[in-house]
Amino acid sequence: MSPFVNRLNTLVTFAVLLLAILCAGASFLDCFHSPAVQANVEVLKVNRFRRQLTGNDEVLLTLNMSIDLQSAFSWNTKQVFVFIAAEYETEKNAFNQVVPYLPVDLVISDKHHAKFETQVTSKYLLIDQGSNLRGKRVDLVLHWHAMPITGRMILGRSLFRVSSSQGLHIVLLGMSTPPLLFLLVAWLVGFIQGRSLTRAWWKQVLLDERARERERE
DSSP states (O other): OOHHHHHHHHHHHHHHHHHHHHHHHHHHHGGGOOOOOEEEEEEEEEEEEEEOTTSOEEEEEEEEEEEEOGGGOOTTEEEEEEEEEEEEOOSSOSOEEEOOOGGGOEEEOOGGGSEEEEEEEOSSOEEOSSSOOTTOEEEEEEEEEEEESSSOOEEOTTTSOOSGGGTOOEEOOOOOOOHHHHHHHHHHHHHHHHHHHHHHHHHHHHHHHHHHHHHHO
């Protein structure tokens, strides 16, 4: 083996070893990083709260948010993923979590963009498995996941919870429309439409039969 190949092999080995040491050091130093994220979330309006034809409650909310995630960034942070979830308890399930706020789902890759204020209306509805939301406390929880360049991901759900401790929980109250009434109306509409389609079909059949008789004559 030529001296040039030996020197190149030594240089590559040293570079890989140095890179591994730097990655291990960066991951180790992140253990001493303690973010102090600040968040404030308020429910401005309950736009919709009703029961679906299937009997499930659905809610549409408008939120006012002020979030500061700058402290979640370190020199080893690649990006921070943020979302808000609605969490509540019911008799059927001890823990329910819904993420209806798609416009709030953010991937922040720059520290200077990690502080913002906004008002959003959830793109997707908060839908329960049944009619269990009335009179229940629903907590809005801020989740953030700091994705490092190297090392383990840092999860920040338990540290920054927007819930009853800050007086920001909501108790959903509303009037429910019996699903039987919706089903009856839907059945009547379908029955009327079905009769109209049946009449149109029979009319077309008679016209086709008359056309065949004329062709035979």
